[in-house]
Amino acid sequence: MTQEYWRWKENNWKSADKDWTKAEIVTAGIDVGSVSSQAVILADGELYAYASMRTGSNSPDSALNAITAAMEGTGLTLDKIHYIVGTGYGRVNVPFAHKAITEIACHARGANFMGGNKVRTILDMGGQDCKGIHCDEKGKVLNFLMNDKCAAGTGRGMEVMADLLSVPIAEVGPMSLEVKEDPPPVSSTCVVFAKSEAMSLLKQGWPKNKVLAAYCSAMAHRVVTLLERIGVEKEFFITGGIAKNIGVVSRIEKELGIKAIKSEYDSQIAGALGAALFGKALVEKGGKKK
Structure with missing residues (x-):
């Protein structure tokens, strides 16, 4: 099998x-x-x-x-x-x-329940889209933005990449951090382009961890671009399956200069x-x- x-x-x-x-x-x-x-x-x-x-x-x-x-x-x-x-x-x-x-x-x-009433900005990284949400102290939505172009910056895109590289999905994040410095990111606008670029990099001799670093960097940058359009307050919380991917989350935090609020609950x-x-x-x- x-x-x-x-x-x-x-x-x-x-x-x-x-x-x-x-x-x-x-x-x-x-x-x-x-x-x-x-x-x-x-x-x-x-x-x-x-x-x-x-x-x-x-x-x-x-x-x-x-x-x-x-x-x-x-x-x-x-x-x-x-x-x-x-x-x-x-x-x-x-x-x-x-x-x-x-x-x-x-x-x-x-997110208000999981992260406390101090949460003001939420990033929901789902299977097919990402959303940036602003809320008040009661968890009421004040504003939001959503990307709906392609699965490249979402959970489904990460699944495609895991399958392509034969790396279990739970190991993608940690492996992507096994580089001295991040390489240039691959395409973050189309999962087909990203897959094609990844295959090309593998043929050039790139190790899997470097390819994953390029993909996680691309995902993080795309998400940060979305968040910057809506504005990010430091009371920042991430929901969705990709919140479990340390390779993406750590790069988002680094680019924003903000640490996401941690929670004991399952982000999904x-x-x-x-x-x-x-x-x-x-x-x-x-x-x-x-």
């Missing part, structure tokens, strides 16, 4: 010290993205369980797979969840959701977490509660 170097590890988690049966309000957020899908379950506004899965061929199945994985081993079932909010690329195709809310709003709310769950928080607020305002 051919190894799929791009394939990142799916995972789920549940709290060992919380009991959802004792909660007054149980809510869930489902973030169906173009590459990954997350489900987060809150018990009275506290993180109870979550799952991060690969998005499949259709949004409804991906949403169900994510929430099923999050509920695994908890005894919880869909009918026991008081309110479910869908978000992300496939948010309108979550059949069991009570409401759909944009990923911009949900990532801002989730921000959107689903924000959706679940919105669900709790909606129940408290008199929304549906089964």
Whole structure:
């Protein structure tokens, strides 16, 4: 069987010290993205369980797979969840959701929870796009910008590069830092061009770590260009799968001259977490509660 170097590890988690049966309000957020899908379950506004899965061929199945994985081993079932909010690329195709809310709003709310109310600028590095978001102390969106040109500066682009170089996706970031200094970046405007350039560099004798350094540098610079258009405050937080790539994050921080706020939470769950928080607020305002 051919190894799929791009394939990142799916995972789920549940709290060992919380009991959802004792909660007054149980809510869930489902973030169906173009590459990954997350489900987060809150018990009275506290993180109870979550799952991060690969998005499949259709949004409804991906949403169900994510929430099923999050509920695994908890005894919880869909009918026991008081309110479910869908978000992300496939948010309108979550059949069991009570409401759909944009990923911009949900990532801002989730980042506010994960990074604290000091967070003001958020970078969401997703599978097919990147977003720069400004929010207030409550996680309310004030302004945002989005790149929508190509997958070159996104998670999917990084998966393509990992497969091309036969480097496991989790090792891309650390390996890209194994250079004395960064080489000139490859194309950051088109994943096809970037792939072609990378292949050419390999034929020229470049080692894999140098090629990855060139690609991570290109990704970082493209993201920084987006952020500079919206403006970056030092209370800076990164969400999405690429936030786990130290090769990209460290280069973004260096170019901006700002360190991103660190968090104990999985950066990929921000959107689903924000959706679940919105669900709790909606129940408290008199929304549906089964």
